[in-house]
Amino acid sequence: MYSEPEPDTARRMRGVHATAATVFDAKPVGSREAWGWRGRTFSRPVATPSGEAWLRLVSAPADKAGGKLWDGPQEAERLMPPAVPRPRLRERRTWTEGEHGYLAELYDKVTDPTITTHEPVLREAPDLNGTWWDELVTALDAIAGVSSDRVAVRQEYLDRAMPEYLGTPIDTKVPAWTTAHGDLHWANLTAPALTVLDWEGWGLAPAGYDAALLHAYSLLVPDTAAEIRRRLGHVLETPAGRFAELVVITELLQTVTRGDSLELEAPLRTRLAHLVEG
Template sequence: MHATAATALNATPIGTREAWGWRGRTLGRAIVTASGEGWLRLVSAPADKAGGKLWEGPQEAERLMPPAVPRPRLRERRTWTEGEHGYLAELYDKVTAPTVTTHEPVLRAAPRLDDAWWDGLGTALDTIAAVPSDRVAVRQEYLDRAMPQYLGTSIDTKVPTWTTAHGDLHWANLTSPTLTILDWEGWGTAPAGYDAALLYSYSLLVPDTAAEVRRRLGHILDTPAGRFAELVVITELMQTVARGDNIELEGALRTRVECLTRK
């Protein structure tokens, strides 16, 4: 189906690298077209679920995100259904810098990131937060249910401040040495500080980098809203632990909960 999408978009796959997404839901490959090289990403879903927020996210980001947010530009898209599956093909400009981590969001070794990279990330997060949107990345109803389940019944679940977030800001969605923020499927409103809190939580296995995230993004994280956002992220990640993912983060996440909830 990726080859079918390439033909429809007058693109030819090049190289041998195949970038598979979570549980094989997406497949990306480098391509070349008459206008130059690019990247073709194909999304697959059951036909009755082929649409909605996740499918519209990159198109909406192309329409609404300011130039200060570094991201791959979306050239064209196609959607179609075949049999029991729906497909979304997205043709992007080429991004030459590699992602910080290759296959997973969890950081396991300290990356070498310069001041310009960190400054660009801080500017991007501040810019994203100010973009008006009716898209939703995190719902209050979910927090009311999940936070007491994973953090304890004494937790106040009311979000103090809402802003717009990328919604999946982890190390496999960030490139270096030139910063690009990838994967705009799930962006929308979330508790203020959500993106910074997510990146910090995925850094906990590398304490030096975790400390650097806090130092560089302290204006977001070291606030009451930022601390609440950490609890939100920990809730979500503890839920993934219960499902068998991110097992190695569990101890560090529990330590952070104790720190954040200590009176």
């Protein structure tokens, strides 16, 4: 979840969301709103004849409206096993309006809140019990076992970006690939009951990628980062897992150059030094 975008984008997305609600015979409920990065997505709880639901609107330039990100939730609904708790997709619609393409998705409502609300970075330790952690481990193992030709991370990107952003010569060949959620951070996880949200970008990634990403977004809270290493050590404390951490550090250091997550730069570089020297 991110902050509200600039006014023109917010006004457009709210208007199109209201139109989409009528298509699904739904009415917005309450004042809760959830924004994606720079207003690319906008979601609200709604009431439908069959009960409460969650209506998510995705926007993209008309010539880029489609493909892997557009189909991710639908494919997750088809392929993810029951061990992966996620909101169930009821219906979807796509259309083009002027310069923008839109995807509206109606989900079963998830009642538990996300662990962070406006950003993926963790800033204080969450109150998570052992059951939550056990279910996360089970979910990530189940995701890794799904067979799919979708791709979340590309070898070609790593060949170019890892030497550039890590600042050190490195073998960029991925040692092992598995299926990953691809955007596993604290704003995409709920508690006290675990639900994994946002299935746009899932697909093949370096083995351990999800665990590495969640760990990186936890570096400002050392106790939680240590808990992740303990709970997911079977993934992270392997050569493939350490490589996945280098991949994630590469990606996040690139976002730092764009002005995002600046406070993560120092702990990311500290973790990088540990991995390279170790």
